Amino acid sequence: MEEQQRTEELLQGQLELWHHALGYIKSMALKCAMDAGIPDAIARCGGGATLPELLAATGLPPCNLSYLRRLMRVLTVSGIFHHQRKQPASGEHEEEAVYALTRASSLLVRGEGNGGAPSFGQLPFISILLGRTFVTPFFGMHPWIADERAAATSFFEREHGQALWEMARTSTGINDEFNQGMTADTRLIMHAVLTLSPAVFEGLTSLVDVGGADGTAAAAVARAFPHINCTVLDLPHVIENAPAPDEAAGGNTVRFVAGDMFHHIPSAHAVLLKVVL
Ligand SMILES: C[S@@+](CC[C@H](N)C(=O)[O-])C[C@H]1O[C@@H](n2cnc3c(N)ncnc32)[C@H](O)[C@@H]1O
Secondary structure, three states, rough: OOOHHHHHHHHHHHHHHHHHHOOHHHHHHHHHHHHHHHHHHHHHHOOOHHHHHHHHHHOOOOOHHHHHHHHHHHHHOOOOOEEEEEEEOOOOOOOOOEHHHHHHHHHHOOOOOHHOOOOOOOHHHHHOOOOOOHHHHHHHHHHOOOOOOOOHHHHHHHHOOOOOOHHHHHHHHHHHHHHHHHHHHHHHHHHHHHHHHHHOOOOOOOOEOOOOOHHHHHHHHHHHHOEEEEEEEEEEEOOOOOOOHHHHOOOEEEEEEOOOOOOOOOOEEEEEEEEOO
């Protein structure tokens, strides 16, 4: 009996290790689905699609149907897609699986929100998180933590030879990609903050969004509370590409200031820091 229990523990321990060691399969399967445009394809098929319909809608080769089935199985177990059984049509023997969007994958569909509603799409942000620039530094975690100078550089900097902000300053592609990703996140989060906790802003007459990028957050506050004077502080290469004030706030002026928060922060009643520290 003792030996049986010990063996059960061994197996359970191994299972737990496998769960952790193979956790990246979920991330990479999600990346594959996004790259293949599967959420868009399901949306185009009216919200539900069989495997042959998915192949046709994504342009994946029909000979890869069994691989697509495995991919969709992983993503269904992970809660990215939902899975229903379709009754076989007359003449067919087997039930067919129909894959549908969940609340998570609905956020990966490209394009505007339904019926003119604002889009809360997260594809640009999730694409950054799963891209090589962000993923490869994790292979360097051990050399970084084993280095006495770890506090001086992040493992991102060790991998790329420069900080993310420096990369963004020197590469237009990375700058655009990163800013689009952050904007997508900010649209959704500011909608949530303003809907669920508007009281946070009551009584304010001015606010500075430090590291506020293209002003999406400040513009959302200015739209909801037109009497709050909103300022965005960010690094010069970001402010250079900031939208015109009216465009940012839907009519209410958001002031953009180029600078370094470690040197100067424009004064205001409140400071907003979103995903900065
Ligand atoms: C992760 S992004 C967050 C952007 C925005 N707050 C959001 O949530 O969408 C961090 C921002 O901080 C800015 N930033 C980094 N270092 C800064 C500094 N020293 N002074 C001002 N802004 C800085 C970056 O340029 C970038 O726009």
